[in-house]
Amino acid sequence: MNAKPNVISIAAVSGGGKTTITNQLLGKLNNSKALYFDEYDFKDCPDDICDWVSRGADYNEWNLAPLIKDIQVHLNNKSLKYILLDYPFAYLNNAISGYIDLTVFIDTPLDIAMARRILRDYSENSMNDVKSDLNNYLFRGRDAYLEMQRNVKPNSDFVIEGLLPVPLIVDHFLKELSHRSL
Structure with missing residues:
Protein backbone atom coordinates (compact mmCIF):
# COMPACT_ATOMS: atom_id res chain seq x y z
CA MET A 1 0.00 0.00 0.00
CA ASN A 2 1.36 3.38 -0.96
CA ALA A 3 -1.59 5.74 -0.66
CA LYS A 4 -2.45 7.59 2.51
CA PRO A 5 -5.30 6.14 4.57
CA ASN A 6 -8.82 7.45 3.99
CA VAL A 7 -10.22 9.26 7.03
CA ILE A 8 -13.90 8.49 7.60
CA SER A 9 -15.95 10.32 10.21
CA ILE A 10 -18.94 8.60 11.77
CA ALA A 11 -21.36 10.97 13.51
CA ALA A 12 -24.62 10.58 15.41
CA VAL A 13 -26.28 11.99 18.49
CA SER A 14 -25.27 10.50 21.84
CA GLY A 15 -26.70 6.98 21.86
CA GLY A 16 -27.07 7.08 18.07
CA GLY A 17 -24.70 4.21 17.33
CA LYS A 18 -21.33 5.82 16.49
CA THR A 19 -19.22 3.50 18.61
CA THR A 20 -21.17 0.35 17.76
CA ILE A 21 -20.91 1.00 14.02
CA THR A 22 -17.26 2.05 14.25
CA ASN A 23 -16.40 -1.18 16.08
CA GLN A 24 -18.30 -3.29 13.56
CA LEU A 25 -16.55 -1.55 10.67
CA LEU A 26 -13.17 -2.20 12.28
CA GLY A 27 -13.94 -5.90 11.99
CA LYS A 28 -14.98 -5.61 8.34
CA LEU A 29 -12.42 -3.19 6.92
CA ASN A 30 -8.93 -4.65 6.64
CA ASN A 31 -6.05 -2.39 7.61
CA SER A 32 -8.17 0.05 9.58
CA LYS A 33 -7.69 1.96 12.83
CA ALA A 34 -10.36 3.68 14.93
CA LEU A 35 -10.05 6.87 16.96
CA TYR A 36 -12.79 7.65 19.48
CA PHE A 37 -13.66 11.27 20.31
CA ASP A 38 -14.83 10.33 23.82
CA GLU A 39 -11.40 8.91 24.72
CA TYR A 40 -9.72 12.31 24.43
CA ASP A 41 -9.33 14.98 27.08
CA PHE A 42 -9.61 18.17 25.07
CA LYS A 43 -8.30 21.36 26.67
CA ASP A 44 -9.72 24.79 25.91
CA CYS A 45 -13.11 23.40 24.89
CA PRO A 46 -16.64 24.10 26.04
CA ASP A 47 -17.29 22.63 29.49
CA ASP A 48 -21.06 22.66 29.17
CA ILE A 49 -22.45 21.36 25.88
CA CYS A 50 -25.90 22.83 26.52
CA ASP A 51 -24.42 26.28 27.17
CA TRP A 52 -22.25 25.92 24.05
CA VAL A 53 -25.35 25.16 21.96
CA SER A 54 -27.29 28.08 23.46
CA ARG A 55 -24.40 30.40 22.52
CA GLY A 56 -24.62 29.33 18.88
CA ALA A 57 -22.63 26.06 18.75
CA ASP A 58 -19.41 27.36 17.21
CA PRO A 66 -4.83 15.72 20.45
CA LEU A 67 -7.17 14.03 17.96
CA ILE A 68 -5.61 15.83 15.02
CA LYS A 69 -2.15 14.78 16.19
CA ASP A 70 -3.22 11.14 16.25
CA ILE A 71 -4.79 11.45 12.79
CA GLN A 72 -1.51 12.90 11.48
CA VAL A 73 0.48 10.03 13.00
CA HIS A 74 -1.82 7.41 11.45
CA LEU A 75 -1.85 9.17 8.07
CA ASN A 76 1.86 8.35 7.87
CA ASN A 77 1.15 4.66 8.43
CA LYS A 78 1.18 3.35 4.86
CA SER A 79 -0.11 -0.06 5.99
CA LEU A 80 -3.47 1.50 6.93
CA LYS A 81 -6.25 1.91 4.41
CA TYR A 82 -8.84 3.55 6.70
CA ILE A 83 -8.87 5.73 9.78
CA LEU A 84 -12.33 5.61 11.31
CA LEU A 85 -13.30 8.56 13.49
CA ASP A 86 -16.03 8.03 16.07
CA TYR A 87 -16.47 11.79 15.98
CA PRO A 88 -19.63 13.93 16.31
CA PHE A 89 -18.95 17.01 14.16
CA ALA A 90 -18.57 15.87 10.52
CA TYR A 91 -16.79 18.72 8.64
CA LEU A 92 -17.87 21.51 11.02
CA ASN A 93 -14.57 22.03 12.87
CA ASN A 94 -12.17 23.81 10.49
CA ALA A 95 -9.02 22.45 12.14
CA ILE A 96 -9.98 18.82 11.46
CA SER A 97 -12.20 19.06 8.37
CA GLY A 98 -9.28 19.05 5.93
CA TYR A 99 -8.21 15.62 7.15
CA ILE A 100 -11.60 14.00 6.60
CA ASP A 101 -12.31 12.24 3.29
CA LEU A 102 -15.85 11.09 4.01
CA THR A 103 -18.49 11.68 6.66
CA VAL A 104 -21.54 9.62 7.52
CA PHE A 105 -24.36 10.56 9.87
CA ILE A 106 -26.32 7.80 11.56
CA ASP A 107 -29.80 9.28 11.81
CA THR A 108 -31.24 7.71 14.94
CA PRO A 109 -34.57 9.00 16.30
CA LEU A 110 -34.01 10.99 19.47
CA ASP A 111 -36.22 8.81 21.66
CA ILE A 112 -34.29 5.68 20.63
CA ALA A 113 -30.94 7.42 21.18
CA MET A 114 -32.04 8.63 24.62
CA ALA A 115 -33.25 5.18 25.63
CA ARG A 116 -29.95 3.63 24.50
CA ARG A 117 -27.97 6.26 26.39
CA ILE A 118 -29.95 5.74 29.59
CA LEU A 119 -29.50 1.97 29.36
CA ARG A 120 -25.79 2.36 28.58
CA ASP A 121 -24.89 5.04 31.11
CA TYR A 122 -27.25 4.35 34.02
CA SER A 123 -27.53 0.58 34.35
CA GLU A 124 -25.88 0.73 37.80
CA ASN A 125 -27.35 4.05 38.96
CA ASN A 135 -35.11 16.27 33.36
CA ASN A 136 -31.86 17.75 32.08
CA TYR A 137 -32.64 16.38 28.63
CA LEU A 138 -36.13 17.86 28.60
CA PHE A 139 -35.12 21.30 29.84
CA ARG A 140 -31.61 21.74 28.39
CA GLY A 141 -30.07 18.75 26.62
CA ARG A 142 -32.58 18.20 23.85
CA ASP A 143 -31.28 21.33 22.11
CA ALA A 144 -27.86 19.68 21.79
CA TYR A 145 -29.45 16.66 20.10
CA LEU A 146 -31.41 18.95 17.77
CA GLU A 147 -28.22 20.87 16.98
CA MET A 148 -26.73 17.65 15.62
CA GLN A 149 -29.74 17.08 13.39
CA ARG A 150 -29.84 20.71 12.19
CA ASN A 151 -26.15 21.11 11.40
CA VAL A 152 -24.09 17.91 11.53
CA LYS A 153 -26.52 15.79 9.53
CA PRO A 154 -26.66 18.14 6.50
CA ASN A 155 -22.87 18.59 6.63
CA SER A 156 -22.32 14.85 6.22
CA ASP A 157 -21.66 13.16 2.88
CA PHE A 158 -24.39 10.61 3.43
CA VAL A 159 -26.97 9.64 6.00
CA ILE A 160 -27.84 6.14 7.17
CA GLU A 161 -31.13 5.33 8.89
CA GLY A 162 -30.29 4.61 12.54
CA LEU A 163 -33.28 2.33 13.13
CA LEU A 164 -31.87 -0.33 10.82
CA PRO A 165 -30.28 -3.37 12.47
CA VAL A 166 -26.53 -2.92 12.96
CA PRO A 167 -25.56 -5.46 10.24
CA LEU A 168 -27.70 -3.57 7.70
CA ILE A 169 -26.19 -0.22 8.69
CA VAL A 170 -22.72 -1.71 8.24
CA ASP A 171 -23.66 -3.25 4.87
CA HIS A 172 -25.14 0.05 3.69
CA PHE A 173 -21.97 1.83 4.79
CA LEU A 174 -19.72 -0.68 3.00
CA LYS A 175 -21.76 -0.38 -0.22
CA GLU A 176 -21.46 3.40 -0.07
CA LEU A 177 -17.72 3.12 0.54
CA SER A 178 -17.36 0.80 -2.45
CA HIS A 179 -19.49 3.10 -4.60
CA ARG A 180 -17.21 6.02 -3.74
CA SER A 181 -14.08 3.93 -4.45
CA LEU A 182 -12.45 4.72 -1.13
Missing part, protein backbone atom coordinates in the same frame (compact mmCIF):
# COMPACT_ATOMS: atom_id res chain seq x y z
CA TYR A 59 -17.67 24.11 16.31
CA ASN A 60 -14.35 25.93 16.07
CA GLU A 61 -14.40 26.53 19.83
CA TRP A 62 -13.28 22.91 20.14
CA ASN A 63 -9.49 22.62 20.26
CA LEU A 64 -9.12 19.13 18.80
CA ALA A 65 -5.30 19.16 18.77
CA SER A 126 -30.37 4.93 41.04
CA MET A 127 -33.71 5.92 39.59
CA ASN A 128 -33.06 9.46 40.89
CA ASP A 129 -29.97 9.68 38.65
CA VAL A 130 -32.04 8.58 35.67
CA LYS A 131 -34.80 11.09 36.53
CA SER A 132 -32.24 13.86 36.88
CA ASP A 133 -30.73 13.08 33.49
CA LEU A 134 -34.15 12.91 31.82
